[in-house]
Amino acid sequence: MTDKQPLLQVRNLTHHFKTNPPLVDLLLRRAPRFIKVLNGIDLHLERGETLGIVGESGCGKSTLARCLVGLYPPQGGEILFDNQNVSNKTRAEQRDYNRRVQMMFQDPYSSLNPRMSVGQVLHEALSVHKMRPEAEIQNRINELLDLVSLPRDAAGKLPHEFSGGQRQRIAIARALSVEPEVLIADELVSALDVSVQAQVVNLLLDLQKHLGLTILFVAHDLRLVRHVSHRVAVIYLGSIVEIGDSDNVFSSPVHPYSRALLNAAPSIDPDHKNSMPPLKGELPSPLNIPPGCAFHGRCPHATEICRQDKPLLKKREGHGEIACHHTESLMATLAEAGEQAPQD
Amino acid sequence: MTNASLSLKKRFSHYKYLRGLQSGFIAGLTILGSSLILAFFPTFFAPYDPNVFDFTALQSPPTALHPFGTDNLGRDTLSRVIWAYSVNMQMALLATIFSLITGVLVGAMVGYYRGLADIIFGRCVDAIITFPFLVLVIAVVAVLGPGLINMYIAITLVGWVYYARLMRAEIMAQMANDYASAGKVMGYSDSRIIFRHLLPNAITPVIVYWMTDMALAILLGSSLGYLGLGAQPPEAEWGVLIAEGRNFITTAWWLSLMPGIAIVITGFGFSLVGDGIADLLRPRG
Numbered sequence: 001m002t003d004k005q006p007l008l009q010v011r012n013l014t015h016h017f018k019t020n021p022p023l024v025d026l027l028l029r030r031a032p033r034f035i036k037v038l039n040g041i042d043l044h045l046e047r048g049e050t051l052g053i054v055g056e057s058g059c060g061k062s063t064l065a066r067c068l069v070g071l072y073p074p075q076g077g078e079i080l081f082d083n084q085n086v087s088n089k090t091r092a093e094q095r096d097y098n099r100r101v102q103m104m105f106q107d108p109y110s111s112l113n114p115r116m117s118v119g120q121v122l123h124e125a126l127s128v129h130k131m132r133p134e135a136e137i138q139n140r141i142n143e144l145l146d147l148v149s150l151p152r153d154a155a156g157k158l159p160h161e162f163s164g165g166q167r168q169r170i171a172i173a174r175a176l177s178v179e180p181e182v183l184i185a186d187e188l189v190s191a192l193d194v195s196v197q198a199q200v201v202n203l204l205l206d207l208q209k210h211l212g213l214t215i216l217f218v219a220h221d222l223r224l225v226r227h228v229s230h231r232v233a234v235i236y237l238g239s240i241v242e243i244g245d246s247d248n249v250f251s252s253p254v255h256p257y258s259r260a261l262l263n264a265a266p267s268i269d270p271d272h273k274n275s276m277p278p279l280k281g282e283l284p285s286p287l288n289i290p291p292g293c294a295f296h297g298r299c300p301h302a303t304e305i306c307r308q309d310k311p312l313l314k315k316r317e318g319h320g321e322i323a324c325h326h327t328e329s330l331m332a333t334l335a336e337a338g339e340q341a342p343q344d
Numbered sequence: 345m346t347n348a349s350l351s352l353k354k355r356f357s358h359y360k361y362l363r364g365l366q367s368g369f370i371a372g373l374t375i376l377g378s379s380l381i382l383a384f385f386p387t388f389f390a391p392y393d394p395n396v397f398d399f400t401a402l403q404s405p406p407t408a409l410h411p412f413g414t415d416n417l418g419r420d421t422l423s424r425v426i427w428a429y430s431v432n433m434q435m436a437l438l439a440t441i442f443s444l445i446t447g448v449l450v451g452a453m454v455g456y457y458r459g460l461a462d463i464i465f466g467r468c469v470d471a472i473i474t475f476p477f478l479v480l481v482i483a484v485v486a487v488l489g490p491g492l493i494n495m496y497i498a499i500t501l502v503g504w505v506y507y508a509r510l511m512r513a514e515i516m517a518q519m520a521n522d523y524a525s526a527g528k529v530m531g532y533s534d535s536r537i538i539f540r541h542l543l544p545n546a547i548t549p550v551i552v553y554w555m556t557d558m559a560l561a562i563l564l565g566s567s568l569g570y571l572g573l574g575a576q577p578p579e580a581e582w583g584v585l586i587a588e589g590r591n592f593i594t595t596a597w598w599l600s601l602m603p604g605i606a607i608v609i610t611g612f613g614f615s616l617v618g619d620g621i622a623d624l625l626r627p628r629g
Contacts, residue, residue: 069529095531103529111522115544124540125530174526 006044007082007214008068008101008182013041014076015060015067015238019287035286037063039238039294040077042313045182050208050215052229052246054222056261056283060238061218062106065186068216069103070094081182099129102175106187108167112159118145118170119155125177144173148203165196169203176207184216189224197221201228222265226250231320234258237286237294240313244320254322254330256299293325301326369620375613382426383433390423394580403596413598415588421598425606427580431492432610435565435574436558439499444554446500447507448547454508455515456538465508472505481564482573490573499564503557510553514546548625555618559611566607582607 016034025032037060045051053061066072068079070086079086086097105111112121122141126132132140142152148169159167168188175183185204189197205228208215219225225232226246233243234257242255253259260279281298284290290297296306305325313321316331324330382389392398398418406413412421454462472480484498518524519542527537562582568574569583577584582603589599 066525071525071528091533098529098531103526105522105526107522110520111526113523113527113541113545116541124532128530128532128536171526174530178530 005083007047008045008216009080010041010043010068010077011080012077013064013067013074013079014038015063015072016075033287036289037238037286038067039289041235041238041240043233043240043243045214045216047181047214048208048212049230050217050228052225052232053216053218053235054220054225054232054261055235056220058283058286059235060286061220061235062186063238064235065103065184065216065218068184069098069101071103095129099178100180101182101184102178102180103184103186104168104171104175104188106191108164108171108191111171112167112174114159117156117158118150118162118173121170121174122155122177125174129178131178140177144177147176147207148173163196164192165200168192168200172200172204172207176211180213182214182216184218186218187220188217190219190221197224204228222250222262234261237284237289239294239310240321240323241295242320242322243313244322248319252319252334254316254319254327254334255324256301256326256330257295293323301330366620368616369623372613372616372618372620375609376617379429379433379610379613382429384430386427386430390420390426392420392423394419394424394427395578403592405596406598412602413596415596415599416592421585421602424580424585425582425603428582428585428603428606431575431579431581432562432565432607435492435496436561436610436614438496439561439565440503440554440557442496442500443503443507443557444550446504447509448511448543448550450504451508451511452515452538452543452546455512456519456534456542462512465512469505469509472502473509477502478564478567481568482571485568485573490576492575495565495568495574499561506557507550507553510550511546514549515542518542518546548622551625552618552622555614555621559614562607562610562614566603 014036015038016036019033019035021030021032041060041064043051053064055061063072067074070089074087081097081101089097116124119141122144123137126137126140127134141155145152145154150166150169150173154162154166154170159170162170183204188204189200192200201224204215207213215228217225217228229246231244232246232249233240234249234253234255235241236257242249242253242258249258250262253262264278279298284294284297290307291310292308293299293302293306293311296302299306303326309325311323311325313323314327315321316327319331386394396419398414398420400418401410401414402418403416404410404414404418410420410422412425414420415424450465454465480502481495481498484501485494488494488497515538524537524542527541532541565574566581566583566586569581570587572587575581575584577588585603586600589596589601589603592599
C-alpha cells in the first residue's frame with residue numbers, strides 16, 4: 001500500500017459553517033459561532049480502490065464528499081490530487097480537476113434538470129468538455145447509455161419518465177461522460193429500493209472493474225459498504241476514528257465507536273447476539289465539539305486522558321489506523337473475546 | 345426537432361386531465377386574441393370615428409344606432425372603447441416588458457451570487473415595497489411630467505422590483521436542487537448554470553405573475569389616465585373615458601360603465617391565460 005502513490009490525498013481537512021448570529025450576539029459583538037462539520041480529516045485513495053465512508057447522520061460524510069469535488073471551498077488542510085494541491089485553483093483548473101473527479105448525488109429526483117432530456121444532459125457534458133468532436137457525440141451518447149444498461153431511446157426522454165434507479169444510472173452516465181478517474185458517490189443508492197440498490201451498486205462495481213475507476217463510496221448502509229469497499233473509514237463528528245481494510249474493520253472493529261456503530265446494525269442471523277449495550281447519550285452538537293476525544297462523553301472506556309488530548313490515527317498491527325488512547329487494552333480484550341467465542 | 349414536437353404532444357396529452365382548466369385557458373386566449381384584433385384593426389370594428397362630434401345625439405343612452413350610447417359631445421362610446429383597445433393593450437405590454445426583463449436578470453444574479461449585492465438589493469426592495477405602488481408611480485410621473493411614455497418609465501422604475509424579488513426566491517429554491525450542484529461539479533460556467541439550468545425551471549411563476557401584472561398595468565394605466573397623469577384627453581383610453589363619464593355618472597351611467605366592463609373582461613382574459621400557462625409550463629415528475 002505504501003509503495004504506490006495515492007491518487008487522492010486529504011490532509012487535515014476542516015470545514016466549518018458559520019451560523020447566522022442572532023441580533024443580540026451582533027449587538028454584544030460576540031464571536032460568531034461555527035458548526036464544526038469536518039475537524040481534521042486525513043485519508044487517501046489508491047488508484048482503482050473503493051473507500052467506503054460510514055458514520056451516523058450529521059457526522060460530515062456528505063460535507064466531505066462536497067469538499068472533495070470543490071462544491072465547498074476548502075477552509076483548512078489540503079487536498080492533493082495526483083500530487084497537486086487542489087485549493088486556490090483558477091476556473092479552468094477547477095474545471096479540469098472536476099473532469100477527473102466527478103460526483104453522483106443522493107437524491108435521484110433533484111439531481112437531474114427536469115427540463116433536459118437525457119440526450120441533452122449527456123450532449124452538454126460532452127460538448128462543454130470537448131470530449132468528442134460534434135459528429136461523434138451521438139455515438140458516444142449511445143455508448144454511455146449502453147454502459148449504464150439503459151435503452152438507447154432513453155436519450156429522447158425527460159427525467160420524469162424514469163424510475164429512481166434509472167435516474168441514478170443517468171447520473172452515473174453523466175459523471176462517466178467526462179471520463180473521470182475518481183467517482184464520489186454520495187449516498188448513491190440510499191433513496192432506492194433494496195432490489196434496485198443491488199443493481200445500481202453492481203453496475204458501479206462492473207464499471208470500476210472495466211474502467212479502472214477509483215471510488216469514494218459514502219453511505220450509511222453498513223452491509224452495502226462492506227460489499228463494495230476495499231477499505232472503510234468510520235467518521236464520528238467530523239473526524240476519522242478508524243480506517244482500514246474493509247474485512248478488518250467489519251469483523252474486528254477496535255475503536256469503541258466503530259464497535260458500537262457496527263453492533264447497532266441489525267443482523268438477520270438469529271444466533272447473533274449484540275455483544276455490547278447500545279450507546280448512551282446523544283450525539284454532541286457540532287456547534288460545541290467536546291475537547292479531547294470527541295467520543296469521550298459516550299464512551300464506556302473513557303478516562304482522564306480522553307477528556308484532554310485528541311487521539312491521533314495510528315497504524316496497528318493486524319488492524320487499520322485507529323484514533324483511540326486505549327487501543328492496546330481494547331485490542332487485548334478483543335483478542336480474548338475472539339479466543340473464547342470464535343465468531344465470523 | 346422531432347423531439348420538440350414529441351414533447352409538446354406529450355405535454356398536451358398530460359394536459360387532457362386538466363380539461364376544466366383547459367377550457368378556461370381557451371376562453372382566456374379567445375378574449376386576449378379578440379382584444380389584440382380590436383387593438384390592431386379598430387377601424388374595421390368601430391362604427392364611428394371616435395373623435396367626431398354628433399350634435400344630433402348628445403348623451404344618447406344605448407340605442408340601435410349607438411349600442412354603448414354617446415357622451416356629452418355626441419362621440420360614440422362603442423367606437424371610443426374599441427379605439428382605446430390599442431392604447432390599453434400597448435400599456436399592458438410596454439408597462440411590464442422592461443420590468444420583466446430587468447427583474448428576471450437582476451433577480452437571477454442576486455439569487456445566484458448572493459453576497460453583498462444581495463444584501464443591498466434586499467434593502468432596496470424593502471424600501472420600495474413599503475411604499476404603496478400607486479403613490480410611488482405618481483411621484484415619479486409628477487417628476488417626469490404626465491404622458492404615456494413617462495408613465496411607462498415610472499411603472500418600470502418601480503415594477504421591476506417585484507419581478508426581481510420573485511425571481512431571486514425561485515432561483516434560490518432551484519439552487520437547493522442537486523442538479524445545480526451537479527452543474528458546478530460538471531465544471532459548467534455560471535452563465536450556463538443560470539440560463540440553461542436554473543432559469544427555465546424558475547421562470548414559470550414569473551411568467552404567471554407577468555400575466556396578472558399586465559392586467560394590473562391596464563388598471564394602473566387607467567387609474568393614471570383617470571387622474572390625468574397617463575394618456576391625455578381627447579385620446580380614447582379606458583381610464584380617460586371613465587374620468588370623462590364621472591361628471592355624468594347619475595345621468596349617463598353608460599359613459600363610465602362600458603369602458604369599465606372592457607377593463608374587467610380584458611383583465612379576466614389575462615388571468616385565465618396566466619393560469620393556463622402555469623399548468624402548461626409545470627414540469628411533470
